[in-house]
Amino acid sequence: MAEQTTVRPTVRRSPLALAADRLADVAAATGGAVSIAEVPFLAQLNLRLDPKGPAADAAGKELGVALPTAAGVAARAGELTIAWLGPDEWLVIGPAGGEGDLEARLRSALGTGHPAVVDVSAQRTVLELSGPRVRDLLAFGCALDLHPRSFSEGACAQTRLAQAQVVLIARESGAFWVLVRSSFASYLADWLIDASVEFTGPQA
Amino acid sequence: MMLISCPWCGPREEAEFHYGGQAHVSYPEDPSALSDEEWARFLFYRDNPKGPFAERWNHSASCRRWFNVIRDTVTYEILAVYPVGTPKPVIA
Numbered sequence: 001m002a003e004q005t006t007v008r009p010t011v012r013r014s015p016l017a018l019a020a021d022r023l024a025d026v027a028a029a030t031g032g033a034v035s036i037a038e039v040p041f042l043a044q045l046n047l048r049l050d051p052k053g054p055a056a057d058a059a060g061k062e063l064g065v066a067l068p069t070a071a072g073v074a075a076r077a078g079e080l081t082i083a084w085l086g087p088d089e090w091l092v093i094g095p096a097g098g099e100g101d102l103e104a105r106l107r108s109a110l111g112t113g114h115p116a117v118v119d120v121s122a123q124r125t126v127l128e129l130s131g132p133r134v135r136d137l138l139a140f141g142c143a144l145d146l147h148p149r150s151f152s153e154g155a156c157a158q159t160r161l162a163q164a165q166v167v168l169i170a171r172e173s174g175a176f177w178v179l180v181r182s183s184f185a186s187y188l189a190d191w192l193i194d195a196s197v198e199f200t201g202p203q204a
Numbered sequence: 205m206m207l208i209s210c211p212w213c214g215p216r217e218e219a220e221f222h223y224g225g226q227a228h229v230s231y232p233e234d235p236s237a238l239s240d241e242e243w244a245r246f247l248f249y250r251d252n253p254k255g256p257f258a259e260r261w262n263h264s265a266s267c268r269r270w271f272n273v274i275r276d277t278v279t280y281e282i283l284a285v286y287p288v289g290t291p292k293p294v295i296a
């Protein structure tokens with residue numbers, strides 16, 4: 001075909017851009033019991049390698065913290081979060097827009113073994129939830145024990161929240177990251193907004 | 205709802221898992237040597253015991269790893285959880 005394709009300027013819209021206002025309203029409606037906001041476009045890399053091989057050490061050096069080998073642990077190194085997804089699989093989360101650079105750094109650091117570094121930044125978006133009732137809100141749709149004694153800062157889990165598959169990460173100051181597939185994000189946002197109604201009104 | 209202990213993630217609700225059928229069904233060493241009947245037996249015939257049954261499960265909503273379980277088909281009690289590739293534990 002001789003026809004020319006028109007290249008339009010890219011306008012990036014995050015999966016929850018249309019829900020931003022309603023998510024922001026939750027804090028006021030619940031009197032600060034729960035705050036919800038999307039953290040869009042974070043860099044996310046799926047990392048797979050032999051946890052006992054040299055690539056694991058190389059990855060740890062490059063990222064600035066050893067890859068967590070215990071199930072359900074999310075390590076932090078500066079702006080990076082490295083969440084355990086499986087015995088040979090991690091999710092490296094970094095600042096928005098940093099995925100290209102991070103992928104290149106990891107690829108060159110890991111060498112020629114059999115590591116896999118895949119940019120999955122578009123796969124999931126991140127919801128940040130904070131406030132004193134966050135654990136209660138998540139518990140409405142999550143079967144895990146989210147009490148601080150069993151799920152405290154630095155814990156992570158892949159599980160289901162309101163039937164949607166998510167990665168849960170407990171952050172500092174009692175906040176949570178909920179990583180949800182882009183196609184499930186608006187459903188989950190609706191569910192969270194609806195569930196937060198529990199904390200509105202004078203009794204909250 | 206069963207509570208199944210993933211060898212990696214610990215106890216999780218049944219809805220997080222996919223069932224993989226009978227465990228320890230190994231691929232025939234020389235498939236082309238099998239008669240049609242033997243091949244059909246390998247593909248389609250499975251045990252259906254009343255009581256302990258070794259079966260495969262996958263933790264599909266989380267770590268996505270396969271593992272083996274011995275489950276009582278009457279009580280649904282899980283008697284053992286063990287890695288793929290290891291022998292079936294003896295249940296007293």
Ligand SMILES: [Zn+2]
Pocket residue numbers: 210211212213214263266267268269
């Ligand atoms: Zn698991």
